[in-house]
Amino acid sequence: MSTVTTAPAPAKTSAAPAHPPGHEPVHNYLLEPGPGPDVKGFARVWPTVKAWATTVDHKRIGVMYLFTVSVFFAIAGCAALLVRAELMNPDMDFLTADEYNRMFTLHGVMMVFLFIVPSIPASLGNFALPIMLGAKDVAFPKLNLMSYYIFLAGASLAVYAILSGGIDTGWTFYTPYSDTTNTAVLPMTMAVFVAGFASILTGINFIVTIHKMRAPGLTWNRLPLFIWALYAVSIVQVLATPVIGITMVLLAMERLVGIGIFDPALGGDPVLFQHFFWFYSHPAVYIMILPAFGVISELMGTFSRQRVFGYRAIALSSVAIAMLGFLVWGHHMFVSGQSPLSSIVFSVITFLIGVPSGIKILNWVATMYKGSVWLTAAMLYSLAFIFLFTIGGLTGIMVGALAVDIHLHDTYFVVAHFHYVMMGGTVFAMIGALFYWWPKMFGRMMSETWGRISAGVTFFGFNMTFFTQFILGSQGMPRRYFTYLPEYHDLHQVSTVGSWFLGLGLLMVLFNMIWSLFKGKPAPGNPWGAATLEWTHTTSPPDHHNFHRTPLVTHGPYDYDVLFSGDGYGGDGAGTPAPVPNPEVGGPQEMGKSVDLGLSQPKPKHD
Template sequence: MSASLDNTKSYLEVNPGWRNWVVTLDHKRIGMMYLCGILAALMLGGFFALLVRTELFSPGAQIVHQDWYNKFFTLHGAVMVFLVIIPGIPAALGNMVLPIQLGAPDVAFPRLNLASFYLWCGGATLLLLSVALGGIDTGWTFYTPYSIETQTAVLPAVSGAFLLGFSSIFTGLNFLVTIHKFRPASMGWFQMPLNLWALYATALMQVLATPVLGITLLLLFVERFMQIGIFDPTLGGDPVLFQHFFWFYSHPAVYIMIVPAMGVVSEILTTFSRKPIFGYRFIAYSSIALALFSFLVWGHHLFVSGQSRLANMVFSALTFSVGIPAAIKVFNWTATLYKGDIRLETPMLYVLSFLILFTIGGLTGIFLAVLSIDVHLHDTYFVVAHFHYVMMGSTLVAFLGGLHYWWPKLSGRMYPETIGKVCAWGVFIGFNLTFLPQFVMGSRGMPRRYWDYDPEYTLYHRLSTIGAFILGMSMFTVVCYLAWSLKRGKKATQNPWGGSTLEWVAPTPPTVFNFPEPPPEVELYEYDDLHEVENANQDGVTNWERRPAANKPARSSHH
């Protein structure tokens, strides 16, 4: 097959037409299809979020009654977690960028890659089927015994999540093998871009943790069908066991969501500061540390579930340990800005937002790791706000940053910069307005997953709803202008941001096998050789050209 493909042409030009796209084995096309699916799911999940927030504008029924409200928050959670955030950075951005950053023509198993995408489609279809069958009202966590007895469409949703798990495993497996086998001889582990370290750590978790989700959902499936008595207390089962199984996957899943975001942030931060990343090794090791710790902290979701005090003690201690690698990363990123030449383009605005939002998300995690405080805050809006700061404020904001950063490379077009910046501010302001008030009402005692609430929380709910609409409008605008730019955007140059990694050596858009000729060796995060050329193409877009610096200043390397 490869013989018939012309590697001097852009991957978008060779074999156009949807018939060729749907059977493509090209990682960039698969990534693009993932991206379309994920952005569609993002809008669907966002729509459910706005329904939830609209209902909560005042106490009592606003637009719907309890049963529909319960379905809305369940679908919001399930769509956002399983369809958007988990695959978001690895499967869409990672797929497009990982082989190019390695200087490789594709991932190790292109067919497995396509299979992963179709499993995602299958899972998404089943989730949508559960919406069509009247929705599901268990919460995205499917806690037993409620999920065993509810009359809503649990089975399609559970089967959907099961398939999505395999999609995630396939992606992870592919990335692990690709990084091991396709790394060029000149690129040692510590010459890899930090994005690859992060994707590697993520892939480890995807491969090791996701099977447990599959097993758990299968057991739930069987329990509903055949009443075998694993989780159902009336048959001698243990509903709390489900929580252990579920979080044994879903806690690592939190790191499957956040660790790749950290990789994206590292890339953008160094490029837009025109400086090597500070403390490369510490950041790389802390990605791996997070991946390992992520398997040992699931019990903090069960602090008030009836877990023994000894187990609570151990899980509390282990949970604190997660804070250390996370803190190291934040300090190192901040230090990277020092003495830089900071360019505030849209991707950088998202990354600076990430730094602030992730700091809040991480610090509020400390409250929840302290056992005695957690007893009060567990299952309140404080927790809701905390994990939204991590999942949405950090992961999704980094995803948006990465999307803007690599969009010119992969689509061959620039997005409109001014409106991009306005939307980045809109996301930051809207997000904080949505979730800061939730910390306050949560610590005052407002429980989560409440359709109705007591009047003393009204002000905070209203601020939160207003924020959600600002956030929603900003994100919707982003999707619109990206779609617009596909045809109308300015033509992108080879290296519009001055990135130093291999994807910026590849043509824009990359050719079918990424590089028309074998890529040169580049020194990681070395910016002295890159020179800005304004108005480099007919659309007036900047390009950064590589030529040796006249007087190369001495600087210590990161080895």
């Protein structure tokens, strides 16, 4: 009966209840449905592949998304390392100027459209959202699977575009150059067009799930902040993504039949392309960063053992950012020749974005104040996030100021700014989230020690790579050039060496993950002592259908005191205590006197 190999020692399913009643990990979603335990060897391969490829289980789809976006992250990351290596010296080392253009475009397009946009929402969001809501799946499970395959189709088109020569326009596809270059612009725009549909479908799915499938008692004011962030993101995805689709179609028509929307000779306007493009792509920036905000809110609460300060302010500021994010796209176009009036308006609204972002930073810091901060690897990554995102955000205000932007536009300063936000923000948050949810996803603990070391190496490498670029940019080094003047040589070399440290840190994370799958300690249901439903009411890894009984929510997502005392509502209608872990497991207070880092099974309370 027990088919579990990766789950925490569940062998005696009936005798000793090593898990809360009704939550015995018999049905590990990683194994079931799939070939039974009697099928051995290669005979397992096809049934396993089939079961995964046709699954409508949100957890499996999340894992598949995670794997896919990780592959693209690795490819695009290698492209970035190549770009940096070429910039080690000003002369042409191993990439020609053309190859360099294609390489940084490959990096940009892949990172943006195939990695960051789907990264946290589609992988971790898909995995965690329904469980955090107390639902058995998303509202439209088949649509969810379809979105994954649409994403794959878009990604295949992108790979085809790369193999058929790549493109050299930069990820923004600006006309008139994208209209005239003879690289593979068409397949790449189609890739973006198709991948956009995956984004829209995921957004719709999340919105409906959040509205309709919350467990009883889970009011809007009790929603975990990760859910709030995903809700805001979904709205942006649904409203903005169609515009990039339209833009890509218009660009394709421009190239194919010359309809003249963007061609001044035919009465068009090339700047109009930038309006179209940024009307999606600026909100897309918030598609990339808002889920990271949600993750950080979760981590700050759990690892500070304290209610998240200003819960409602954080929740609503996510929505405010999502809305304001639609009104600032013109700040990418200050030097494009757009009218001074619109530049002024866009600049003012851009400053406004600083308000909700500042609210979030303040509240996260305030959450740690007088809390019991537990410096796990996940927490270290989220502390790094706060540090890096603050730098990224404040430099955003600088380039949002009209006069300053004239000087800094299209320099390395801008490159450093958005890497601080995208990489130092989203990627750091995603790694933190992986450390946090990994035990839940795969039932294994990652190495904390190596996790902490990797956090240090990544943080150091990141700053070495990109802080130098702030200086380079302020001195006038333009972006997207494969060579440079001799006075920039030293800083470019520092930046390149930093990129190796950064790559090393990320490799450590990767090896940590792979190691944990085979050698990691089995994870208990709630290793971090968190208070949201995915930790309190499911096993690690969860059952195929998440919960045996629909949970009844009686407290907020960060009420750790209620969690540890138990609230008497197990959701079975019989007044059974909620399945809480042993309070001694996972609390930071125990770290000094116990070597048990929360990595052991919760002790049975019933004997």
